[in-house]
Amino acid sequence: DTEVTQTPKHLVMGMTNKKSLKCEQHMGHRAMYWYKQKAKKPPELMFVYSYEKLSINESVPSRFSPECPNSSLLNLHLHALQPEDSALYLCASSQGSHMGGPYGYTFGSGTRLTVV
Amino acid sequence: DQQVKQNSPSLSVQEGRISILNCDYTNSMFDYFLWYKKYPAEGPTFLISISSIKDKNEDGRFTVFLNKSAKHLSLHIVPSQPGDSAVYFCAASARYGGATNKLIFGTGTLLAVQP
Numbered sequence: 001d002t003e004v005t006q007t008p009k010h011l012v013m014g015m016t017n018k019k020s021l022k023c024e025q026h027m028g029h030r031a032m033y034w035y036k037q038k039a040k041k042p043p044e045l046m047f048v049y050s051y052e053k054l055s056i057n058e059s060v061p062s063r064f065s066p067e068c069p070n071s072s073l074l075n076l077h078l079h080a081l082q083p084e085d086s087a088l089y090l091c092a093s094s095q096g097s098h099m100g101g102p103y104g105y106t107f108g109s110g111t112r113l114t115v116v
Numbered sequence: 117d118q119q120v121k122q123n124s125p126s127l128s129v130q131e132g133r134i135s136i137l138n139c140d141y142t143n144s145m146f147d148y149f150l151w152y153k154k155y156p157a158e159g160p161t162f163l164i165s166i167s168s169i170k171d172k173n174e175d176g177r178f179t180v181f182l183n184k185s186a187k188h189l190s191l192h193i194v195p196s197q198p199g200d201s202a203v204y205f206c207a208a209s210a211r212y213g214g215a216t217n218k219l220i221f222g223t224g225t226l227l228a229v230q231p
Binding site: 004006033040041042043044045048056090092094104105106107108109110112 | 162
């Protein structure tokens with residue numbers, strides 16, 4: 001299995017809703033990432049998990065809450081989002097957080113989030 | 117501050133010709149540079165990378181050139197095929213806190229290969 005699977009593919013939520021994005025990989029990768037991509041912009045790093053521990057939080061607002069229950073799963077819990085949080089949320093994984101360089105990351109297809 | 121820049125938002129080439137995508141960076145501490153390809157509604161797909169200690173890496177139709185003195189890299193695709201039409205992102209790998217790398221992406225170039 002060489003894929004990163006993200007669910008759901010599309011999500012529409014109100015500003016008072018609580019929802020979660022899910023990401024799964026079975027490649028034995030020990031680092032997992034959340035990126036956010038707005039239209040016509042590059043992906044921007046949000047969080048890095050290394051060996052199931054949060055190692056980077058790029059000053060992301062607390063309405064985004066990541067969770068790594070085990071080495072194969074990564075969740076992003078959403079609460080009280082704003083319309084400007086609407087974007088494509090990408091999950092990625094790599095063999096190790098120190099080895100992202102030459103091998104790159106494997107990305108999922110993303111969740112298209114719309115906040116209304 | 118955009119550390120990785122792709123100054124051409126779009127590029128159109130004829131099938132069979134060479135496509136050259138350019139990328140500039142500002143941080144001399146980047147250790148690897150990577151190119152990703154992205155189709156609409158899909159995640160980026162890793163194409164090719166180059167270490168900061170090399171000046172060329174080739175993989176099939178794809179070659180990446182690195183000019184460290186100019187802080188510039190380019191991706192050459194030859195021959196270009198219609199299936200190559202996508203957004204291409206340049207990315208740079210940076211050490212963060214000693215043990216963690218993170219990828220910083222450029223703004224992307226939309227390549228259109230005309231049949």
